Amino acid sequence: MTDDTIIDRCEAKGLRMTGQRRIIAQVLDDARDHPDVEEIYARASKIDTAISLATVYRTVKLFDEVGIVDRLEFGDGRARYEDADRDHHDHLFDLRTGAVIEFVEPEIEALQEKIAQKLGYRLMGHKMELFGVPLDDIKPEKDA
Amino acid sequence: MTDDTIIDRCEAKGLRMTGQRRIIAQVLDDARDHPDVEEIYARASKIDTAISLATVYRTVKLFDEVGIVDRLEFGDGRARYEDADRDHHDHLFDLRTGAVIEFVEPEIEALQEKIAQKLGYRLMGHKMELFGVPLDDIKPEKDA
DNA sequence: GTACCTGCAAACTTTTTGCTACCGA
DNA sequence: TCGGTAGCAAAAAGTTTGCAGGTAC
Numbered sequence: 001m002t003d004d005t006i007i008d009r010c011e012a013k014g015l016r017m018t019g020q021r022r023i024i025a026q027v028l029d030d031a032r033d034h035p036d037v038e039e040i041y042a043r044a045s046k047i048d049t050a051i052s053l054a055t056v057y058r059t060v061k062l063f064d065e066v067g068i069v070d071r072l073e074f075g076d077g078r079a080r081y082e083d084a085d086r087d088h089h090d091h092l093f094d095l096r097t098g099a100v101i102e103f104v105e106p107e108i109e110a111l112q113e114k115i116a117q118k119l120g121y122r123l124m125g126h127k128m129e130l131f132g133v134p135l136d137d138i139k140p141e142k143d144a
Numbered sequence: 145m146t147d148d149t150i151i152d153r154c155e156a157k158g159l160r161m162t163g164q165r166r167i168i169a170q171v172l173d174d175a176r177d178h179p180d181v182e183e184i185y186a187r188a189s190k191i192d193t194a195i196s197l198a199t200v201y202r203t204v205k206l207f208d209e210v211g212i213v214d215r216l217e218f219g220d221g222r223a224r225y226e227d228a229d230r231d232h233h234d235h236l237f238d239l240r241t242g243a244v245i246e247f248v249e250p251e252i253e254a255l256q257e258k259i260a261q262k263l264g265y266r267l268m269g270h271k272m273e274l275f276g277v278p279l280d281d282i283k284p285e286k287d288a
Numbered sequence: 289g290t291a292c293c294t295g296c297a298a299a300c301t302t303t304t305t306g307c308t309a310c311c312g313a
Numbered sequence: 314t315c316g317g318t319a320g321c322a323a324a325a326a327g328t329t330t331g332c333a334g335g336t337a338c
Contacts, residue, residue: 160336160337162336163336181327197328198328201328202330222327223327223328
């Protein structure tokens with residue numbers, strides 16, 4: 001949405017900015033993928049070896065609670081995180097390779113809003129994940 | 145889709161039907177909600193006190209793998225399960241009460257199929273969860 | 289008969305938390 | 314200054330697994 005970094009947004013929300021939080025914020029800002037906590041920890045550790053896993057957990061949880069990052073789950077048991085302040089998109093999970101493809105589909109957004117209202121709700125958020133296999137990678141089935 | 149019970153479908157798939165599996169299948173057949181493993185275990189235990197939690201875990205995992213039940217995740221860290229052979233539906237999560245409302249929206253289904261194809265994928269499955277608050281339960285904000 | 293299944297307990301993975309020392313505003 | 318924060322290690326929560334005995338087909 002804006003060009004603010006995560007650090008900017010932390011400060012705007014009045015969070016106390018420690019060295020560790022700055023590093024984690026930077027890691028998340030730089031990420032173009034959807035790292036899990038272990039991965040964020042690994043990247044942060046390259047900058048500051050002393051950072052602890054518990055701090056990473058506490059920090060991403062905090063960032064999620066104040067809406068600075070989004071927590072994603074792709075069903076593999078680990079939570080993944082991404083900067084919340086990007087154009088809204090959903091995810092397609094490549095079942096063959098595990099790759100995550102992002103896409104935006106305004107039609108879906110509008111439809112979801114409509115559905116929620118029809119059910120008597122105000123939509124506060126949503127999650128949509130598609131799971132698929134590449135079209136050019138489907139094995140022939142019964143016919144030779 | 146059909147009127148087959150879960151037990152019927154297990155047999156159709158050639159699964160060995162033990163007493164425990166029958167009980168768990170029955171519990172899932174009777175469930176109108178989305179129980180987690182602990183809850184399935186509790187319900188199964190009422191029928192057979194000797195059943196073990198490990199068996200429930202193993203069985204729902206098996207049922208999920210062969211497509212007899214669907215595994216759902218609502219972000220609370222536990223997996224939930226429901227009979228896969230019901231009219232397809234998605235879920236709206238009531239943020240105020242924690243209730244889960246099911247809905248069917250063919251337009252969404254069609255759109256998802258289209259999106260996957262546009263991205264070069266064959267859609268194998270999807271998950272969509274809406275999160276909302278009841279319209280008649282929203283606090284007035286700034287205007288009186 | 290035998291391959292597969294179960295119960296039990298131990299192990300594993302991911303995430304949270306109690307405590308003490310420390311640091312940012 | 315001083316209340317929030319970090320690190321560490323222990324614990325919690327959910328799930329999986331090795332093993333020995335049991336069971337469906």
